[in-house]
Amino acid sequence: MSVSQLIQKINEVAANPPAQDSLDPADRIALLEALDSLRGAIESPVEATARIAFGAYEQVGLRLGIDMGIFDCLATVLPAGEMEVTELAEKIDANTLLVSRVMRLLSAMGLFKEVSENKFANGPLAPVFADGSPFPDVVLHLTTGAEVLVKLPEYLKNTKYKNPMNAKNGPFQFAKGTDLHYLIGSKPSLLKQKRLQLRWQSSGDPWFDFYPVEERFAQSSSTDTPLMVDIGGSLGNDLAAFHARFPSLRGSLVLEELPEVLDSITDLDASIVQVKHDFFLPQPKIALGAKAYFLSTILHDWPDKEGKIILAHVRSAMNEESVLLINENALPDTNVPLYPAKLDFLMMSFFSGIDRTVKQFRTLLEESGFELVEAHQPKVVRSGTGYIFEAILKR
Numbered sequence: 047m048s049v050s051q052l053i054q055k056i057n058e059v060a061a062n063p064p065a066q067d068s069l070d071p072a073d074r075i076a077l078l079e080a081l082d083s084l085r086g087a088i089e090s091p092v093e094a095t096a097r098i099a100f101g102a103y104e105q106v107g108l109r110l111g112i113d114m115g116i117f118d119c120l121a122t123v124l125p126a127g128e129m130e131v132t133e134l135a136e137k138i139d140a141n142t143l144l145v146s147r148v149m150r151l152l153s154a155m156g157l158f159k160e161v162s163e164n165k166f167a168n169g170p171l172a173p174v175f176a177d178g179s180p181f182p183d184v185v186l187h188l189t190t191g192a193e194v195l196v197k198l199p200e201y202l203k204n205t206k207y208k209n210p211m212n213a214k215n216g217p218f219q220f221a222k223g224t225d226l227h228y229l230i231g232s233k234p235s236l237l238k239q240k241r242l243q244l245r246w247q248s249s250g251d252p253w254f255d256f257y258p259v260e261e262r263f264a265q266s267s268s269t270d271t272p273l274m275v276d277i278g279g280s281l282g283n284d285l286a287a288f289h290a291r292f293p294s295l296r297g298s299l300v301l302e303e304l305p306e307v308l309d310s311i312t313d314l315d316a317s318i319v320q321v322k323h324d325f326f327l328p329q330p331k332i333a334l335g336a337k338a339y340f341l342s343t344i345l346h347d348w349p350d351k352e353g354k355i356i357l358a359h360v361r362s363a364m365n366e367e368s369v370l371l372i373n374e375n376a377l378p379d380t381n382v383p384l385y386p387a388k389l390d391f392l393m394m395s396f397f398s399g400i401d402r403t404v405k406q407f408r409t410l411l412e413e414s415g416f417e418l419v420e421a422h423q424p425k426v427v428r429s430g431t432g433y434i435f436e437a438i439l440k441r
């Protein structure tokens with residue numbers, strides 16, 4: 047096939063693409079990877095440098111589109127509406143020239159279409175960034191975090207390129223001039239955004255779809271002992287979803303969290319027991335001898351030193367029947383895709399944390415007195431898809 051035939055073919059498919067939900071999920075991901083590898087093969091060094099080094103401008107353009115109310119405003123003219131930039135500028139109360147420059151950037155990013163000079167229509171993705179969707183909060187969270195990321199090179203240079211290992215004196219504290227931990231030093235609204243982001247990230251298969259709950263929990267017979275303790279379980283969404291899926295499993299469901307998080311819960315299934323608990327302290331009596339201890343996206347927030355303290359307290363609460371379930375974005379040992387590699391840098395810059403590889407998890411567990419039974423993954427592995435590491439007390 048000649049290059050011009052290839053271009054024609056790609057343009058034909060792009061003009062009339064298959065509906066996303068008609069594609070097999072694994073095929074869709076393989077197609078994206080194929081497109082990325084074709085781009086990588088034909089891009090010149092100048093083009094590749096421009097794409098990578100100018101990446102932050104797209105992030106900022108997106109943030110401006112949200113902050114200035116552009117997405118909200120254009121969402122109201124859906125589905126096929128069009129708007130002159132002068133009208134848009136008037137509606138959002140901003141300078142027309144500035145709005146036209148922002149719209150130029152956002153259109154070049156494919157979010158809007160310039161249907162005629164300075165007249166715009168929504169692209170298919172534009173509504174995703176309008177009010178009511180979790181995505182604007184994700185963008186707000188990540189662009190705010192970029193303040194820390196941008197100072198990472200300076201921080202690492204100052205430390206003579208040591209891997210950040212100090213949860214209370216790392217890139218976040220350096221960039222923000224604080225000695226507070228990220229979870230305390232960032233504003234409460236940012237924490238809400240972070241929780242939203244997590245919900246968004248984990249919007250793939252719930253963990254209990256690929257962990258054999260019924261097979262493993264069948265022996266858990268007593269209503270007196272806890273069935274599952276969700277440590278640092280945020281607002282209890284995971285436990286609530288678990289309970290909805292397996293309502294007849296016996297044993298209590300315990301949600302452990304910091305007081306300010308539990309105090310912010312307004313509605314949660316009454317069957318879930320809420321316990322104010324700091325996971326750096328021994329497990330409370332109510333949580334001893336549970337069938338399962340669940341740590342979901344907790345350990346990557348902490349360097350090994352703190353991770354081992356958290357695990358030691360879980361270990362002391364477990365008995366021979368107990369399992370530890372760790373739900374995390376563990377990285378493959380080799381050839382980590384771009385998105386999870388970026389998430390690891392997010393952990394590094396905010397928490398001096400780390401998205402561990404499967405091998406690093408095995409080591410952490412072994413050094414903490416656990417035996418890894420199995421690393422479960424869903425059938426379709428997306429970039430950034432989590433694992434469930436199932437561990438028991440080392441025999």
Ligand SMILES: C[S@@+](CC[C@H](N)C(=O)[O-])C[C@H]1O[C@@H](n2cnc3c(N)ncnc32)[C@H](O)[C@@H]1O
Nearest residue numbers: 244278279280303304307323324325326342343
């Ligand atoms: C990354 S979030 C994970 C939340 C939830 N497990 C999930 O998967 O969505 C980390 C959670 O740990 C909680 N956390 C942080 N420090 C804690 C501590 N010392 N004790 C208990 N929970 C803590 C935070 O409040 C937050 O909800």
